[in-house]
Amino acid sequence: MKIELLFPELSTVYGDAGNALYLKKTCKDAQFIETHLQDKPHFVSGNVDMIYIGSMTEKSQIFAINALKPYVSRIKELIENGVVFLCTGNSMELFGEYIAEDDKKVEALGVFPFNSKRSSEYFRHNSMFLGDFEDIEVVGCRSQFAYIYSKCDTPFMKVKGGIGNNPDDKFEGIHYKNFFATYVLGPLLPLNPKFTKHILSLAGFSGEVAFEKEAMDAYNLRLEKLKEEGVNFILGEHW
C-alpha cells in the first residue's frame, strides 16, 4: 500500500498533521511518500493508493495550486480510477474552479465545478461539526475564512450539527468516487476511527486502526456530548 502525503510542510496550522500521524501508526506496513512543494508529486508517474492533503494558510494555497496545476489531468484520471483522496480543511478549495477574495480571483485546479469565497477582512468561522456519511457519524471541528457557495451535486456528508459548505447549506464537503473533501479540519482521522476504517478499506487496508479502543472511547464520548440537548455548535465568527 502506498500513501502519498502532499505538502506535509504546509499542513501544519490546524492540527491536520494528526491525520498523517494516524495513517502512519495504523498502516505500519504501508509506504509513505512525503511530497514537498519543490518536489514533483509521486502520483504523476507512479501509482498510489491514497493521497492526503490538509489545511494550510491562504498564501500556501496559492503555492499548492501552482505546484499542482501542471498535473490536473493526472489528478482527474486518478480520481476516475478510484484512487482514494482525502482533503481536509481549506485544501478542499484547491480543487474548485477559483477562490474569490472580494473582486479578486485565484484560479484553482478546476477539478470540480465549485468556487469558494472569502472577504479581505478575513472573517473567520469556528464551529463544531456532526454529520452523516452513509451509516457513519462523523465528528470534528471547523475554523475557516471562506465558504463554498456553489451547489455541490456530490456532497460528502449530511449536516446534523454545525454548518455545511456555507451557513445555509445542509450538506458538507465533496464525495465523488473515492475522492473525499471536507472543511472539517485537524485530526479528522484519529477523531473518527469508524470513518478511518472505511476510507482505508477503500485503499486496500484491512485491520484495526491504531489504538482502536482508545480512539473509539473518545469518539463515543464526543458523539454523546455533541448529541446533548442545547449544544451550541457555533463557536464564533470574528476577525
Place this chain on the structure above:
Amino acid sequence: MNKLKFWIGLWGGKTFLFLWKLFRAERDDRPGMVSVRICEDFLQRVAKPKLTIVVSGTNGKTTISNMLAEAFRNLGYKVAYNDWGANHNAGQARCLLDAVSVFNKPIKDVAIIEADELISPINVPRLKPTYLIVNNVSRDSMLRNGNPEYIAERLRRAAEGSPQSIVLMCGDDPVSSLIGENNPRVVFGAKYLNTNPLKTTIDDYPICLKCGGKIEYDFRNYRNIGDYKCTSCTFKAPKRDYLVESVGVNEMVVKEEKGSFTYPIPSSAIHNIYNTVAIVSILRNIGEKPEKIAEALKNIKPPQSREGSEVVCGVNIHRKLAKTHNPTAVSTVFENIKKDNSKKLLLMVLDEIFENPKKSETVAWFYDTDYEFLQDESVTKIVLGGDRYLDHKLRMLLAGVDENKIVCIPKHIDVLNYVDLTDVESVYIVYDIYTSDVARKVTAEITERIRKERGEVK
C-alpha cells in the same frame, strides 16, 4: 459634532478616572470605555505624548511593556501605562486618559500601549505611534488567531496604516520580518545562545512566504527564531541593528554600530533575552546612553510570573502555565520538562472550564503540540484530568508515551488520587489560566504529601 463628542468623551473619561482613583480602583479599563463609547475615534483625536510606543505581537507584550515602563521611570520619564495587560480600545483609551490634561495636552513624556494583534490594523493607524514593537508572531489559539501568517498580515496592515512609525522588530523571527517593510525599521536579534532547542513535530516556518522556496536555518535559538534564509530567493534574516552576542548568568552583551555594551538581564530564559534586547534597542534608538540603560534595567523583573518552583524535602515542585489552544506555549512547557533529566511525575489539569463545555471541544491543537516530548524514560507517570481526557490519552499514545505511565480522568481534582511519589525527584503541575485554582489546590496537597511521606512535619 465630532469635536464636541471628543470633548465630552475626554471629560467623561477623566471624571470616571478621577472617581475610580478616589475609590482606589484605578486599574480598570472602564474610564477608557466611557471615552470610546462617547467618541468612536477617541484614540485618533486624543493627544499623544511625544514618545508613544505600541507593543504588539504574539508573546511577550505584557512583559516588554511592563519592563519598558519601569525602565523609562528609572530613567526619569513620566510614563502612562496600564500594567494589567489592557490591550483593546478601552484599555488603550484608559492609558491615554492618564497621559493628557483636561485640555487635551500631553502631561506625560511617554505612553506605552499594548495592542492586541487582531485590532492592530484599526488602532495603530489611529494611534500613529512613534514606535511599533513586534517581538514575534507565532502560532496561537486557532479559534481566535487563525494562523501566524494571518496575524502577520494584520500587523503588516497596522504598520502600513502608520507609515511614519518606526517598526522595532525581531529579525530572528521570519514571520515578523515581513511587517513594516516600507516603514523605518530597527531590528534586533541574537546570535546562537547555546539553547539546544529540541526538534519539534511541526516546523513553524517551513517555506519562504515570498516565493514558497525551502527555508534553511544556520541556527535556531528556539522554534522558528534564529538565522534563516530562503534557498530559492533573496529572502533572509535582515541585518540586526542590535544583536545579543553572549549571555551570562545576570547579563548580556549587545553589539551595535557604536560597539558592544553589557546590560543586566532579569532572567536567562531565552524569551526574556529577546524581551530585554527589544527594550535595550528602543532605549538606545531614542539616544539613551548604554550605562544609563544598564542602570535603569538593574533590579527590573518580568511581571509576576504564573509559574513557580520550590524544593520540598528534596523534591522539586514546578508549576507551569501552559495556555491550552496555544500549541507553541504547551510545547514549550513540554520541552522544558523533557530537558529536565530528574525522575518526574507530571500532573496536568489542562482543559478550559467554561459554562458551556462545548466551547473547549476543539482538540485540533493537540496535534500541533509536541506530546512526543513526554515520551521520556525520566517521566515516571502522567496523570491528566479534564473533559478531553480521552483525547489527551489517544494523543499521548500516538506520541509513543508508554500506556502504563498514563492515567487520564475526567475531573481535574481527581489527579490527586493517582499520585505516586516513589523515587520521584520532581513534580510538574501543568495547568491552564482557567484551571489555576485547581492547580493551586493540587500543589498544596502534593506539598503536604511530600512532607508527610519524606519525614518532614509542617
